[in-house]
Amino acid sequence: MEKQWDKMTPEEKQETLFARWISPKDPEGNDLKFPSPEAQKLYKERVTRIKNAIQLKKKPDRVPVLLIPSFAPAFYSGLTPHDVMYNYEKIAPAWKKFFVDFQPDGHGHAFVPTPGKFLDILGFKLYRWPDHGVAKDTTYQCIEGEYMMADEYDAFIRNPLYFFYFTWPSRVFSALEPLATLPPLAGVTEIYTASIPFMPYGMPPVKAALQAMMEAGDEALKWMGACMAFAGEITMAGFPAYLAGATKAPFDVIGDTLRGTRGVMMDIYRQPDKLIAAMEALTPMEIQLGVDAAKQIGCPLVFIPLHKGADGFLSDEQYKKFYWPYLKKVILGLVDEGVVPFIWAEGGYNSRLDIIRDLPKGKTAWLFDQTDMVGAKKALDGIACVGGNMPMDLLTVGTTQQAIDHTKRLIDVCGKGGGYIMANGAFFDKVKWENLKTIVDTVKEYGVYK
């Protein structure tokens, strides 16, 4: 019997989430019955391996190895991104084949192929996707813009939830433009005003928007069924999911898809106080996203992709003032609830290594892209698990021997004493498949701790 959640220390919460992860449940809430003792053994070994790498208390039996793909499983099965975004039944076989063939230590779910019909129904404007602005064999790509205007900070800070429920969707989904006319329901607290905020719901454009939302919901459910089918099958095959959900650094939430890169960088100069107040308003929401996902799924790892704090994007001073304090608050808020932030630092992070050391021990994992791993290991040794850095050029055009050499070098440099996860540094689509296999096999042979 678990102790009451609120009475637990952060350490106990983390252990509880790891315990739930290592003993997965079936949809009815009973202990999952694996099809074979071997599959169950593999599953538990893999969770234990990742757990030990993260907690820094014990050396794992060997270096864990993860593959974190974008549309690679589709390409590996001869499918295009368009195929899997529009034919959900093709997702599970392709994703399963990928992980079963390459045998890494976990899977990252099959959420990459966002349902195409869902995007069609709502008229998503934030991205171009296959056959909708980019070719069928190309991944979706974001269109940066100002989806929140420079003069809207006050409204956002006052009521971020209203902004995310109504304002923002009305701008990024063409079918949801009428949502911008909907008032908050705060006036419904007295009977004589109760009906007034509901009036717009009787107007035909709003009705059409709500209809579109319901149809989009149907599509999302269908798609989630396909993703869960994959998750079920791959778990039964002995692969744990290395993430429960995702959250973001407050600066990236604003810089990626609210104000855009140009917008947020202008705000650093023109309205720094408002930018900071908006990030403060966002911080508890980002924590909640991660905590809810981890508790609901029963896995402590929550993904945090980092974008606009990379080397070159901000000066040290700007990073320390605008980026790190709020990312740190999100990290610590997650850690307090037993969640392990699984941080994906895109680009280079060399100039940030000394700053991010300021974290509690054994509570986070940092996966790097182009960061120098000698420096990363040195900075975070004894503080956090490091990983990543398998370079995209090597995966795409490198030789098998280069893949072996780089893998061994990473294990030599970062593997020492544990606290290391081998993984790719950036999401990948088409690569040399033999290089992926070589990396996984080399880790299994060369990465064993004696």
Add this chain to the structure above:
Amino acid sequence: MAKDLVKTLADLKEQEAIRIVEERLKAKEDPLKILEDARKGMEIVGKRFANSEYFIPDLVYSGEILKSVTELVKPKLARTAQSKKLGKVVFGTVAGDIHDIGKNIVVFMLDVSGFEVHDLGVDVPVQKFVDKIKETGAPVVGLSGFLALAFDSMKQTVEAIQAAGLRNNVKIMIGGGQMSDEIKNYTGADAYGRDAMAGVSLAKKWIGAS
């Protein structure tokens, strides 16, 4: 006496820079002189960026200040300033890739460094690069790409330039996201530039202006 516009712009003092420009225009100063000072200010911004004193937000902001200054000065210009350009550069994000933040920064830095930049935008078909090189006779080509899929698009673009018989007339640089020297070799380009100022240095070197 108005304060130094070169320094004010280089130090990213937006309000002060605009005030100086307004004062100098009121004093009927030659607008071309004002633009020349602004250009000098931007040159310092570029140098500070190259020296890691300035970062992307500072570049973006300097661009905004420059835009405001230019807008103030433009109506007073009797003729369009035809300052002598260092040379022509054809630039674009390669086919299949629609990312433009990195490309725009390099194009901006090339522009303020005195190059005549022909920016073809994003998702640029191979033939469009070839046509523009033919049309302009530009000796420098910049291929930008964020995604790994750009590796192949870049390779195809370089091959098309070769097939059109233009390869010996141009130097080609690549940059962005996951690019590297390995990828430079794979695509057949001449150089990989890590950041915007590396791109400017390459262009200057190739044009013989450094």
